Amino acid sequence: MHAVRRRSFAAALLVTLLFVAGCTGANSAAPETDTSENSSGAFPLSVSHAFGKTDIPQKPEKVVTIGWIAHDITAALGVTPVAVSSTSSDAGNGYSPWFEDQVENENNDELPLILTQTSDGPDYEEILALEPDLIFAPHSGVTEVQYERLSEIAPTVPYEQEAWLSGTWQHVTEFAGTVLGESERAEQLIKDTEQTIADAAAEHPRLQGTTIAFGVNLFEGSDQLSFYTSPEDPRVALIHDFGLVDAPGLSELEADGFTSSISLENLNDIDAEVFVAWGKPEQSQRTLDNPVAQRWAPIAEGRYYFTEDSDMTMAMSAPNVLSIPWLIEEGFLDDVEEALDGGAVIRSAP
Structure with a gap:
């Protein structure tokens, strides 16, 4: 691992x-x-x-x-x-x-x-x-x-x-x-x-066109990962504003409320260059420890960014004219870029 x-x-x-x-x-x-x-x-x-x-x-x-x-x-x-x-x-x-x-x-x-x-x-x-x-x-x-x-x-x-x-x-x-x-x-x-947003995207040219899966880490007892997929979801729209694009396979998932879910056994259908997710520390560990999830390339190769930090999670979940500059200043794009290189970045809860 x-x-x-x-x-x-x-x-x-x-x-x-x-x-x-x-x-x-x-x-x-x-x-x-x-x-x-x-x-x-x-x-x-x-x-x-x-x-x-x-x-x-x-x-x-x-x-x-x-x-x-x-x-x-x-x-x-x-x-x-x-x-x-x-x-x-x-x-x-x-x-x-x-x-x-x-x-x-x-x-x-x-x-x-x-x-x-x-x-x-x-x-x-x-x-x-x-x-x-x-x-x-x-x-x-x-x-x-x-x-x-x-x-x-x-x-x-x-x-x-x-x-x-x-x-x-x-x-x-x-x-x-x-x-x-x-x-x-x-x-x-x-x-x-x-x-x-445009200035931040320009400072991270390697992220332009990078395929991303953006979701939530595993809940207890779950055998599925959930991703945000609607282009009108402000979370997804902001990611797109930064130049990242939806990973192939996400558009094929059936939406259920705010998210689309996929069985861990079918994770390889999601061809993501980087996986971004939020959750409590135990959710991060549960995802990383799951033997099926471990076979998915973003997990196996350390190409993931997890946040266990409530402030960053809120900034990602409810983007607005105050939270977006804060998210950028706090190094979100820097961390995603490091994750793309296999940096296995986890922003821990204090």
């Missing part, structure tokens, strides 16, 4: 399985509104979404965000939320490092309240006490019942089509810009982030 080199980063351990349930692609068209001048930040405006329409009378200033991604983009647009959903992080404090940096160092604000989650959804009384003028949940699992209750507190904008379906990172940024009256700033963020 190829020797494994592990990388550690200082913070507390916290790896969650929530990533299986979120983040896939959706319609990337511009958000539908009833105000012809909304691109310039005009209010009032009416925003269409999965549960109907929401009227926003004026530019929001006290925003509560629910789910993934929204809090990052809201903060990047200069509006620090008053409360956010907890984010799985290595620090274990409910905030990602890129969100903390944006709020404290760029916006010069204090970190917002972490929302309490109950069996019925968010703590409505807690949100009511904050007196928000907008509740924003474009990448979330908010139900229609929860939407109705939240709408009694403040104008609420959930996802446009389906739960956990917010489209590309560009689209959800544009959507947030419209809702928050910061469309021009959103467009600039998109341009800047696309340039950051």
Whole structure:
């Protein structure tokens, strides 16, 4: 078996399985509104979404965000939320490092309240006490019942089509810009982030055209590996933006929700030059120790990059204008390139 080199980063351990349930692609068209001048930040405006329409009378200033991604983009647009959903992080404090940096160092604000989650959804009384003028949940699992209750507190904008379906990172940024009256700033963020991606890709020419299988390491008792295969999944779309391409064989797999799975016995049908996956440390070891998986070329030849780090997993799973630059700065592409050379890279949980 190829020797494994592990990388550690200082913070507390916290790896969650929530990533299986979120983040896939959706319609990337511009958000539908009833105000012809909304691109310039005009209010009032009416925003269409999965549960109907929401009227926003004026530019929001006290925003509560629910789910993934929204809090990052809201903060990047200069509006620090008053409360956010907890984010799985290595620090274990409910905030990602890129969100903390944006709020404290760029916006010069204090970190917002972490929302309490109950069996019925968010703590409505807690949100009511904050007196928000907008509740924003474009990448979330908010139900229609929860939407109705939240709408009694403040104008609420959930996802446009389906739960956990917010489209590309560009689209959800544009959507947030419209809702928050910061469309021009959103467009600039998109341009800047696309340039950051292009520059990073140019610095790693060997990755251009490299075939990749991107998935999740083995769960206990499983005899299958699962891969992300939808081109509209933001995880997959970001990988493509970096110049990597889907490994032959992936398109033949039948999708089951957010992933496509294949029996370990048929792994050789996936002709990947590099295997990228996330999971807890025991999942990494389970994959590496499995005698059938060991026969798959990326495992046998050490051409894999595993992350057991919650921050990196979240950055890969919910890419946005804050997390993408962080992922690049943290050496994701450097590590994938090293894995391509047989470096057997594992980014360990701290």
